[in-house]
Amino acid sequence: MSFHIISALVLRYLFLYTRTPMRMVELIFWPLVDLVVWGNVTVFIQKNTDKEFGSFILFFLGAMILWDILFRAQQGVAISFLEDVWTRNLLNVFVAPVRTVEYLSATFAVGFLRILVTCVVMALVSWIGYSFNIFQLHWWLVPFFLNLMVFGWALGMISTALILRWGQAAESLAWAVPFFIQPAVAVFYRVEDMPAWAQPLAWCFPATHVFEGMREVMKSGTMNWSHLWFSAGLNVIYLAAAGALFVWVLNLTRKRGLLTKFATQ
Amino acid sequence: MPYAAAPDTREVILEARELTREFDGVKALDRFSFKLRRGEVLGLLGANGAGKTTAMNCLLGLTLPTSGELMAFGKPLQSHRIQILRRSNFSSAYTALPANLLVWQNLLVFARIYGVPNPKKKIAELLELLEISHLDKRVTGQLSAGESTRVNLCKAFLNDPELLMLDEPTASLDPDIADKVRKVVRKVQKERNIGILYTSHNMRDIEEVCDRVIFLHKGKIVCEGTPDDIVARSSSATLEDVFIKIARDGEIVDEDEKKEKAS
Numbered sequence: 001m002s003f004h005i006i007s008a009l010v011l012r013y014l015f016l017y018t019r020t021p022m023r024m025v026e027l028i029f030w031p032l033v034d035l036v037v038w039g040n041v042t043v044f045i046q047k048n049t050d051k052e053f054g055s056f057i058l059f060f061l062g063a064m065i066l067w068d069i070l071f072r073a074q075q076g077v078a079i080s081f082l083e084d085v086w087t088r089n090l091l092n093v094f095v096a097p098v099r100t101v102e103y104l105s106a107t108f109a110v111g112f113l114r115i116l117v118t119c120v121v122m123a124l125v126s127w128i129g130y131s132f133n134i135f136q137l138h139w140w141l142v143p144f145f146l147n148l149m150v151f152g153w154a155l156g157m158i159s160t161a162l163i164l165r166w167g168q169a170a171e172s173l174a175w176a177v178p179f180f181i182q183p184a185v186a187v188f189y190r191v192e193d194m195p196a197w198a199q200p201l202a203w204c205f206p207a208t209h210v211f212e213g214m215r216e217v218m219k220s221g222t223m224n225w226s227h228l229w230f231s232a233g234l235n236v237i238y239l240a241a242a243g244a245l246f247v248w249v250l251n252l253t254r255k256r257g258l259l260t261k262f263a264t265q
Numbered sequence: 266m267p268y269a270a271a272p273d274t275r276e277v278i279l280e281a282r283e284l285t286r287e288f289d290g291v292k293a294l295d296r297f298s299f300k301l302r303r304g305e306v307l308g309l310l311g312a313n314g315a316g317k318t319t320a321m322n323c324l325l326g327l328t329l330p331t332s333g334e335l336m337a338f339g340k341p342l343q344s345h346r347i348q349i350l351r352r353s354n355f356s357s358a359y360t361a362l363p364a365n366l367l368v369w370q371n372l373l374v375f376a377r378i379y380g381v382p383n384p385k386k387k388i389a390e391l392l393e394l395l396e397i398s399h400l401d402k403r404v405t406g407q408l409s410a411g412e413s414t415r416v417n418l419c420k421a422f423l424n425d426p427e428l429l430m431l432d433e434p435t436a437s438l439d440p441d442i443a444d445k446v447r448k449v450v451r452k453v454q455k456e457r458n459i460g461i462l463y464t465s466h467n468m469r470d471i472e473e474v475c476d477r478v479i480f481l482h483k484g485k486i487v488c489e490g491t492p493d494d495i496v497a498r499s500s501s502a503t504l505e506d507v508f509i510k511i512a513r514d515g516e517i518v519d520e521d522e523k524k525e526k527a528s
Contacts, residue, residue, distance in 0.1 A: 004377055004378075007377065008374050008375075009378070012363070015366050016363065087363040089361065092375070092420070095325045095355045097351040098378060257319070257322065260327045260328060
């Protein structure tokens with residue numbers, strides 16, 4: 001794996017973002033809309049319910065910010081790939097000495113940068129506007145962040161593999177895939193509040209352990225370490241499986257001759 | 266009938282052995298074999314659907330052949346893809362560099378991908394060579410077809426490739442720009458002793474640039490040789506006539522072969 005190739009690919013995305021301010025707006029605008037809507041709902045509920053429930057409802061804001069970490073990481077991978085498709089640059093990249101792992105690593109790095117931008121803005125707005133300080137999660141924020149980011153990368157690779165397999169007609173999957181799993185990962189509610197049959201399924205996702213852990217930390221200031229270990233362990237499996245799927249689909253498109261059609265359409 | 270070339274001792278840098286590629290049972294390439302030597306420009310010709318693009322895609326590793334072998338610099342392409350791509354480059358009229366980026370930004374990204382030492386100097390040299398230094402701060406998507414082709418060529422020359430694949434580099438260019446592009450390609454090829462695989466529908470391109478050509482029809486080699494020799498053997502007036510004959514009939518009447526048979 002070559003660092004200069006990864007940094008060159010990341011540089012390309014940075015040029016793209018700085019050359020096209022609308023992309024920065026997309027990074028900030030939608031998360032802010034979400035935050036303002038949920039923030040206002042939270043304030044409304046706080047004012048109209050008892051104090052205990054009012055503080056409980058702050059979980060919404062924490063969950064929303066953490067969900068955005070996962071979503072932006074996934075988008076970093078999937079949208080970076082689509083940028084190459086949209087600009088008809090994919091062929092140039094695939095005939096350059098770029099290994100699949102280098103290409104994916106660059107999209108991971110872009111995902112990380114997207115998260116940083118979005119999270120800083122959201123953390124500031126939620127703190128100033130709604131007195132919600134994401135840093136009340138203290139150092140737990142770091143493993144939460146990392147686990148969600150890695151799971152987002154895995155989802156990004158799955159989305160990209162599906163788009164590669166089915167072509168540009170399937171590009172809406174770049175946005176849809178995280179929302180397929182959102183109901184199952186208990187973002188805004190506890191796993192025990194889910195139907196009994198869905199609970200074992202929920203625990204199969206790394207993100208579920210993070211969101212449960214977050215609620216635990218916000219409620220009691222402590223966390224069951226098993227959530228972190230399960231989350232990290234599952235992430236290793238998801239990342240490896242998603243990587244294998246991506247490589248398998250890429251080879252399949254080469255075998256079937258679909259890559260060039262896809263790259264030049 | 267394949268052209269019997271004089272023994273050539275130059276290093277073979279690209280070789281296809283019995284390359285076959287099928288799509289849904291139809292052979293886009295049928296036992297296609299050729300050798301490209303260092304310092305040689307080989308033209309790949311044929312009508313639409315003859316198999317040129319499939320051949321090019323196989324050679325670039327974008328499409329895997331159904332059977333057959335591909336070697337570059339003496340190594341199998343499939344197992345040494347990255348090492349081979351470091352020593353090669355590609356430019357096509359049908360791909361583009363990201364439209365939103367400035368020309369220098371696009372070239373800098375690819376210079377870094379190819380690990381070009383002192384990339385800014387190299388980019389400046391190539392822009393000057395292609396007479397487009399004034400475009401370096403222009404938005405790539407706002408360039409004309411001719412400017413865009415020359416920027417693509419800059420990208421293709423960035424890593425001083427030993428093997429270059431050019432897919433219709435003069436498509437949609439006016440005669441003046443096409444002439445400039447041909448001259449630059451020839452100049453760089455001679456100076457650096459590059460092996461070039463060149464596809465084009467423009468027979469003027471082929472006659473000016475290519476040392477040797479291969480005509481494909483329905484995935485098979487119909488004839489092979491120098492442009493002059495092929496024209497002479499087929500009793501055609503021009504290479505374009507040969508092209509039309511092959512596109513319509515799938516073969517040319519080889520006068521040498523005819524004489525041999527008669528005797």
